[in-house]
Amino acid sequence: MESDFDYLIVGGGAAGLSLAYAIAQEPRLQHKRILLIEPQAKNQNDRTWSFWTDEPTPFDGIVAYEWSKLAFRSPGYEQVFAMKQHRYKMIRGLDFYQFVHAALQAAPQVTRVTGTVESLENTAAGVSAHTSAGHFTARYAFDSRPPRLEKDLAKYRYLLQHFVGWEVETDHDVFDSTTVEFMDFRGEQHQEARFIYVLPFTSRRALVEYTLFSAEVLPTAEYEAALRSYLSETLGVQQFRIEAVEQGAIPMIDHPLPARVGQHIINLGTRAGRAKPSTGYAFRRIQAHTQRLVAALAATGHPSEDLTGDKWQFGLFDTLLLDIMQRKGESTRAIFAQLFQKNPLERILFFLDERTSWLDNLRVMNSVTPWPFLRSIGHVLRGRPGRR
Structure with a gap:
């Protein structure tokens, strides 16, 4: 087996497999050699992914279920909404693994190895990886291992x-x-x-x-x-x-999760902050990140400088809601009730997808009681989380 590759992908979960599949399907990257290192074979239905979307995905063929209506319920307000632009979908983990593994098996430029990465380092020419399966080098590494954080409770939530x-x-x-x-x-x-x-x-x-x-x-x-x-x-x-x-x-x-480490190591999945901090939804954000990475690699040969396309204002909104949840979690129910009662469903879904305009962001923020958010803004400005 060769030890030098163009792309080294660490981890065979949703983020790693999505990127490997997307690169293998991109005609402009057909000549690139890909090494996928997985700690263990994914051959069980260990999870499901659910998401809403208003556009086709590469995995529509393995969607297990799809819904056209969405219900919100609270003691003071409940409503069943007919989704106009979106559909809510569910993919079973095992179906996803089998689909991607079959595609990678048919892609001669992809090599799969079972092992764990012990160290991953930037070099002048790319990256060097020491693993339980041997030593490998590559131009770029994409790392989807779970992040290891040293919590700073005085600063983050x-x-x-x-x-x-x-x-x-x-x-x-x-x-x-x-x-x-x-x-x-x-x-x-x-x-x-x-x-x-x-x-x-x-x-x-x-x-x-x-x-x-x-x-x-x-x-x-x-x-x-x-x-x-x-x-x-x-x-x-x-x-x-x-x-x-x-x-x-x-x-x-809201602890910062960097999109890259040095010039040649790009983070993926939860390691790159793709699980939205205020909702936990990750699958569609992983797909958007994947599309952005592959588009840049195909067009220029390099990842773009702005790897995620994240907008600072949505990060602030997430931090404010986390602050409210941390100091007065029971008030979250009233906030979501106001959101669903005073906004069209499509606006809420686009807002949670971080795709709304400044005007719609103002409409969303004006639909909820301001005091909890103003108090959390004060905590953010002082640089310390709120406490109960």
Whole structure:
């Protein structure tokens, strides 16, 4: 096996595989040699990715489910919205892995190696990687390993979006298979932001998740009690079967995550801040980042100077919401209720995608009670996070 490559991709998750696939599909990069180093084979359905989009994606062929309506619910306001420009979609992890692996298997310029990267360093000519599978060099490295952070609690905000989800099946019709329950805030908040999220696959089968925004995960029994309460008391379901379980915790932080390390090491995925700090959604942001990287490589041979295209104002909005969640998480419910009550759904989705104009940003900010945000702006200006 050759030890010198054009592109070295570290990690075979959503970010690493998306980039490897996109490079292999780009005709202008067909001659580039790609090394993909994965710590282990991805051959299980270890996660699902859900996202909304108003345009085709490279992975539409493996979308497992798609919805045209979205529901928001809180004690004082609830509404089911028909999506006009967008569709909400779900991709199963195993389908994604198998699809990309098959494409890479057919691409002769791609080499896949099982191993872990022990060190990754910039050199004058590119990068040098010492791995458990040997030593490799490349012109550029793209690193999707989870970031290792030394927390600075006096300066930044560190929360988690954590959840337990049950894929359940009932004996009678319960779910509206056309409608995603995007946020159901009708349950107790316990001084945090807590809601139920439901992806209905049929009228009798759905993924039901209990999701929280807070600093610490809960004992598993607390998630399970909330799920049982929702199914029995809110939906009136007494008998159901749990067909699958998923559990996770996504960092929601405003700690800076650099887009690159030196001249030749480019960060990907959560390492590059692609999980949106205020929502945890990452899949579409990973795809946008991938498209930006590949377009620049194909056009110029080099990544662009502005690797992500992120706009500072959306980073500020994320920090303000994280600050509110950290010091008074239960107020998050009212903020989202105001957003959904006073804005068209498409504006909210474009805002969360960081694609709105300055005018629409002002409309969104003017739709919510200003005091919590003004207080958090004060914390940002003083350079310290808010506390309860």
